[in-house]
Amino acid sequence: MRVEYINPFVEAAFDILKEVLGDEVQRGELYLKSTSQAVMGVAAFVGLAGNVEGRVLFDMTMETAIAIASEMNDETLTTLDDLGKATITELANMITAQAVTKLHDLGFTFDLTPPAIFTGENMEITDNEVxxxxxxVITKQGKIEINVAVRERT
Amino acid sequence: MNAVSDSTITAVVENIDFKMVAFSLAGKDYSIDIMKVREISKANRFTYVPNSLPYVKGVYNLRGDIISIIDLRTMFNLPTVQSDRGQPDEIIILRLDDYLIGVIVDSIDKVVGISSQTIQPPHPIFGDINIKFIQGVVEKDERLYIILDVESIFGQEADVAPVVSAGYTAAERYTENKTEEFNMGFIAETLRTFSKYNVTDLNNRWVDKRFEEWKKIKGSSSEVLQLHSEADSAEFLSVFYSTDTGRFWSKEYRNVVSSLFDNSYGGTIRVWNPGCGKGYETYSIAALLSEEFSDASIKIWANDKDLMAISNAPNLVPDKQSLPEYMDKHIVAVNTRHQFNQKIKDIILFEYHDITHPNTFPEVDIIVARDVLSFLGYSDQLRMIAEFQEKLKPGGLLIIGENEELVSDDWKVIKSANNTAYRKKV
Incomplete structure (x- = not known):
């Protein structure tokens, strides 16, 4: 992935999560992955188009999703209901949008697709070519893995 | 089963100059050049050899000669059939360079004589067997025979075999002298642990040489020879790196590289620079190409999997002192700092990328991968060399580390000082 893209995504994730959760968040070690990977339970998905093609995936466990949705809505949710799903979707949208705005300032133009959310057990995501x-990102509510797969159009 | 039928040999066809032994395997007809076949035999109850490759059935005593027996079905990943117990297998004994090898086939058909002119080259869509192993296809009496290229099949075996002992090749070569073997094996092992440096065919000539030097510097007792830490390992490797690694290329080195180019590039020049590190090498290539080929549109893909190294590469601030004079013209001052001009920056695309993952960009004219392969595991090295071969246009240029070499006939060596360079055979 183009080096210039990395920071905007990392920064956006931090800024937004810190803001909505009102607490410190920590970063784990960044790394690259090409094989298919297991999805923890809840995955919010935003597609990217424009100069690039790709997608951003926010992956977390059901417990983390419920805890984050509870915190953001300032109420205690027990299941990931419609409100909870809408909250996680919105979180994905906010982070991706802020990253894309930062990238726009650097001269890279992307568009995003409306976010979608996947929930379920034993899911796996595979895109071999990217x-x-x-x-x-480690928050008090649990770990979120932001999975950015973007490539230049050639 | 008419193993060797006289009638077919004498069948009158004009210009029969190529005879082959036909056999069947999983319902298809194959053949092997008769000149490679020593004899045909039936046997079973081979002596199993522990820890051998899955397609090696075992060894067999052929009138005093011990030969290896290969199961062609397993080797070609065709479904295996449970053979009737006690029913001997059909074996073709092949005579290759200086050894014999037996291959088990389903049934041996006959000897077929054809005219070598009627052999057609293999078509890429043959599914079951890798196309490299097929010499050609020929039609005879309404049957299609696939002629196997036994040299490349079993020659290949020798190349593939070391995978099993990945990285230990250097150690294994020291068999005469036990202490030496131990020391060298230990060095290979510690280089891998401390520096992720893998001693293989690619670099063992250099490692041998360096080991001799090392003995002179350190003395010959095992204790002092060994590499005890990352620092020792780095010291051992300190002279491995190619000219001008980790800094901008000097004028002299720039001119050496420049002499490797041919002038046949079209309007676009595409370059792949895996393992670009902090980007000094990439900027040197960009400067060089934009000077030499000012009209061409140049694109360089530079990758590294070390995030810390590559993250500053797009905005590298060249230190005036380390910058060779010839590069001055590519530098502009932004505020108080110096930077490469937009033209150079637009040429390069720095990517945080692990080259052992899929590489998705198109074919390239030049690959500069100095001192990159040695730091990959043995099987990744082989895979990357194959990928370089695939990604380069015919006649394309590959530059690897000064102290690395490719042991393969696929590449044409270009003689040059301070460089190991190859051209892909057209």
Missing amino acids: EALIVP
Whole structure:
């Protein structure tokens, strides 16, 4: 993945999560992955188009999703209901949008697709041709793995 | 089963100049050049050899000669059939360079004589067997025979075999002298642990040489020879790196590289620079190409999997002192800092990327991968060399580390000082 793209995504994830959760968040080691990977339970998905093609995936466990949705809505949710799903979707949208705005300032124009959310047990995501950058973010509510797979159009 | 039928040999066809032994395997007809076949035999109860490759059935005593027996079905990943117990297998004994090898086939058909002119080259869509192993296809009496290229099949075997002992090749070569073997094996092992440096065919000539030097510097007792830490390992490798690694290329080195180019590039020049590190090498290539080929549109893909190294590469601030004079013209001052001009920056695309993952960009004219392969595991090295071969246009240029070499006939060596360079055979 183009080096210039990395920071905007990492920064956006931090800024937004810190803001919505009102607490410190920590970063895990960034790494690259190309094989298919297991999805922890809840995955919010935003597609990217424009100069590039790709997608951003926010992956977390059901417990983390519920805890984050509870925190953001300032109420205690027990299941990931419609409100909870909408909250996680919105979170994905906010982070991706801020990253794309930062990238726009650097001269890269992307568009995003409306976010979608996947929930379920034992899911796996595979896109063989694109290598994904994994940005693990550790919050008080649990770990979120932001999985960015973007490539230049050639 | 008419193993060798006289009638077919004498069948009158004009210009029969190529005879082959036909056999069947999984319902298809194959053949092997008769000149490679020593004899045909039936046997079973081979002596199993532990820890051998899956397609090696075992060894067999052929009138005093011990030969290896290969199961062609397993080797070609065709479904295996449970053979009737006690029913001997059909074996073709092949005579290759200086050894014999037996291959098990389903059934041996006959000897077929054809005219070598009627052999057609293999078509890429033959599914079951890798096309490299097929010499050609020929039609005879309404049957299609696939002629196997036994040299490349079993020659290949020798190349593939070391995978099993990945990285230990250097150690294994020291068999005469036990202590030496131990020391060298230990060095290979520690280089891998401390520096992720893998001693293989690619670099063992250099490692041998360096080991001799090392003995002179350190003395010959095992204790002092060994590499005890990352620092020792780095010291051992300190003279491995190619000219001008980790800095901008000097004028002299720039001119050496420049002399490797041919002038046949079209309007576009595409370059792949895996393992670009902090980007000094990439900027040197960009400067060089934009000077030499000012009209061409140049594109360089530079990758590294070390995020810390590559993250500053797009905005590298060249230190005036380390910058060779010839590069001055590519530098502009932004505020108080110096930077490469937009033209150079637009040429390069720095990517945080692991080259052992899929590489998705198109074919390239030049690959500069100095001192990159040695730091990959043995099987990744082989895979990357194959990928270089695939990604380069015919006649394309490959530059690897000064102290590395490719052991393969696929490449044409270009003689040059301070460089190991190859051209892909057209």
